[in-house]
Amino acid sequence: MNRPTRQLLDAYFTAADMREVFSDHGHMQGMLDFEAALARAEARCGAIPETAVAPIEAACRAEFYDLDALAQAITTAGNSAIPLAKALGKRVANADPEAERYVHLGATSQDAMDTGLVLQIRRGIGLLERDLARLGDLLAEQAERHAELAMPGRTWLQHATPITLGMKIAGWLGAVTRHRQRLQELKPRLLSLQFGGASGSLAALGEHAWPVSQALAEELGLQLPEQPWHTQRDRLVEFGAWLGLVAGSLGKLGRDLSLLMQTDVGEVFEPSAPGKGGSSTMPHKRNPVGCAVMIAAATRAPGLVSTLLSAMPQEHERSLGLWHAEWETLPELCCVVSGALQQALTVVAGLEVDPARMQGNLEQTRGLVLAEAVSIALAQRIGRDAAHHLVEQCCKRAVADGRHLRGVLAETPAIREQFNDAELDRLLDPAGYLGQARRWVDQAVAAHRAI
Numbered sequence: 001m002n003r004p005t006r007q008l009l010d011a012y013f014t015a016a017d018m019r020e021v022f023s024d025h026g027h028m029q030g031m032l033d034f035e036a037a038l039a040r041a042e043a044r045c046g047a048i049p050e051t052a053v054a055p056i057e058a059a060c061r062a063e064f065y066d067l068d069a070l071a072q073a074i075t076t077a078g079n080s081a082i083p084l085a086k087a088l089g090k091r092v093a094n095a096d097p098e099a100e101r102y103v104h105l106g107a108t109s110q111d112a113m114d115t116g117l118v119l120q121i122r123r124g125i126g127l128l129e130r131d132l133a134r135l136g137d138l139l140a141e142q143a144e145r146h147a148e149l150a151m152p153g154r155t156w157l158q159h160a161t162p163i164t165l166g167m168k169i170a171g172w173l174g175a176v177t178r179h180r181q182r183l184q185e186l187k188p189r190l191l192s193l194q195f196g197g198a199s200g201s202l203a204a205l206g207e208h209a210w211p212v213s214q215a216l217a218e219e220l221g222l223q224l225p226e227q228p229w230h231t232q233r234d235r236l237v238e239f240g241a242w243l244g245l246v247a248g249s250l251g252k253l254g255r256d257l258s259l260l261m262q263t264d265v266g267e268v269f270e271p272s273a274p275g276k277g278g279s280s281t282m283p284h285k286r287n288p289v290g291c292a293v294m295i296a297a298a299t300r301a302p303g304l305v306s307t308l309l310s311a312m313p314q315e316h317e318r319s320l321g322l323w324h325a326e327w328e329t330l331p332e333l334c335c336v337v338s339g340a341l342q343q344a345l346t347v348v349a350g351l352e353v354d355p356a357r358m359q360g361n362l363e364q365t366r367g368l369v370l371a372e373a374v375s376i377a378l379a380q381r382i383g384r385d386a387a388h389h390l391v392e393q394c395c396k397r398a399v400a401d402g403r404h405l406r407g408v409l410a411e412t413p414a415i416r417e418q419f420n421d422a423e424l425d426r427l428l429d430p431a432g433y434l435g436q437a438r439r440w441v442d443q444a445v446a447a448h449r450a451i
Contacts, residue, residue: 010335012339013293013297013335013336013339014335014338014339015338015339015341017127017338018124018127018334018339019338022124022332024067025062026120026123027120028065028067028080028084030116030120031080031081031084032061032062032084032088032116033116034107034112034115034116034220035060035088035103036060037219037220038104038106038107039053039056040215041218041219042105042106042205042208042215045211045215047105047106047205048105051096051098052096052101052102055092055095055096056099058095059088059092059095065087065088069083069087070083070084070087073086079109081109081110081113085103088104089103089104105204105205106197106204106205106208107195108196110194110230110323111194111195111196111197111228114230115193115220115222118191118192118193118222119222120331121190121191121330121334122191124334125191127338128183128246128338128341129180129183131338131342132179132183132246133180133451135345136176136177136180136448137448138345138349139170139172139173140173142348143167143173143441143444143445144166144441144445145166146166147167147438148166149166150163150358150362150434151163151165151168151267151361151362152361152362152369153369154259157259159361159365161373161433162362162369162370162430162431164434164438164441165268165358166437166438166441167440167441169441170440170441170445171440171444172253173444173445174444175249177444179242179246179249182245184451186238186242189223189238190235190238191223192223192224192225192235193213193216193217193220193222194228194229194230195212195213195216195217196228196230197209199318200228200230200317230314230317230318230319231314231315231316231317231319233308233311233312233323234312236308236330237309240304240305240308240330241308243301243333243334244304246340247333247337247340248298248301250294250298250340250341250344251295251298253344253347254290254292254293254340254343254344254347257288257291257347258295261286261291265361267353267357267361268351268352268354269286269351269353269354270288270289270291270351271347271349271350272286272352291343291347293339293343294343294344294347296340297336297339298340301333301337304330304332304333304336307326307329308326308333310322311323311325311326311329366398366402366403367398367404367405367428368395368398369430370428370430370433371395373427373428373432374405374409374415374424374427374428375387375388375391377419377427378391378415378418378419381418382414382418390412391409394408394412394415395408405428406424406425406428409428410424
């Protein structure tokens with residue numbers, strides 16, 4: 001029986017290497033890696049004969065097992081570890097009947113599934129760390145490249161005072177840096193062994209329980225927690241929430257860029273490529289297809305994170321249904337974020353910038369975006385309220401008459417008394433009213449490079 005795949009949309013929404021980590025093969029191999037390490041650890045501690053290790057290890061390869069048969073067995077077993085442990089035992093028995101007695105000794109299904117998941121997550125984290133570091137590098141390069149490039153700031157979707165493109169990119173970079181820092185902080189909590197046996201007491205292993213736990217954690221390169229966490233799911237949920245944060249920040253990047261790509265803005269664009277962003281009916285279209293994936297991920301992630309949060313109040317020592325709700329949710333979150341990251345890498349690496357359009361947009365309001373600069377300078381000479389009122393009246397006249405603010409200011413006696421032509425030109429130059437924009441770029445880049 002061939003099970004259906006999701007290749008049609010996966011290539012767009014998910015990174016192939018992340019989907020491989022959380023494939024059926026990856027899921028099974030994670031559990032089998034646990035079983036092999038358990039045999040090694042128990043032999044190290046004298047809980048099982050050393051001769052049992054090699055036959056068990058040899059059988060712990062996912063390609064040996066029939067995925068379709070296991071999928072059918074799960075429908076009655078209730079989880080994937082039960083039929084896999086049975087299949088593993090049979091394969092070991094065929095090679096060494098004596099060794100079969102020691103397969104899965106002292107462990108419970110959730111030990112294999114949770115630790116297998118942690119091993120998958122560790123592989124997935126490696127991919128996320130790689131891509132976030134690369135994205136940070138690209139954002140740092142772009143921020144420095146455009147550190148002095150003035151553009152309209154936008155608040156409430158309206159033109160505000162000028163900023164620089166580098167400053168906007170530095171904002172995206174800062175979020176990526178903080179996410180990388182958060183990941184380093186949570187990894188020791190997250191990458192923890194799950195090993196508690198039937199009810200979490202490890203009673204089946206007697207005096208060997210704690211030494212085997214220590215050896216098993218060493219074999220797998222995982223933290224040994226203070227106790228099993230079968231129904232304490234904060235570690236996984238913390239990681240899920242982190243994934244949601246990453247998705248949200250990538251969505252912010254995608255949203256900003258897609259707005260800058262609008263026809264009537266036209267300041268920054270995704271890189272062009274043959275066939276990219278076209279329309280089935282409109283030949284002129286250049287759609288932000290990479291941004292769409294980032295925004296879609298930011299839209300999907302909260303619901304997935306919510307499922308993990310909702311599944312936290314798990315009953316007693318083993319949960320019914322709530323644990324099960326996690327099984328597809330956390331892997332899907334990893335895949336969703338991986339796809340958004342892939343799109344972000346492509347987009348940021350090839351950003352296309354139109355400085356002339358930015359300058360044109362800065363002039364679109366005929367100097368009004370610099371009204372604050374005039375008002376603040378004037379306030380130092382005639383007082384804040386008087387300055388604000390006077391500049392406001394000039395702005396209203398400029399709008400009503402369709403004129404540039406510079407001309408209205410120049411013919412207003414109260415303004416002329418305070419500023420000469422050179423001073424007015426300086427006050428209405430966007431490049432002279434960028435504040436700390438350059439500093440924000442330098443600091444964001446420095447924080448990125450410090451990791």
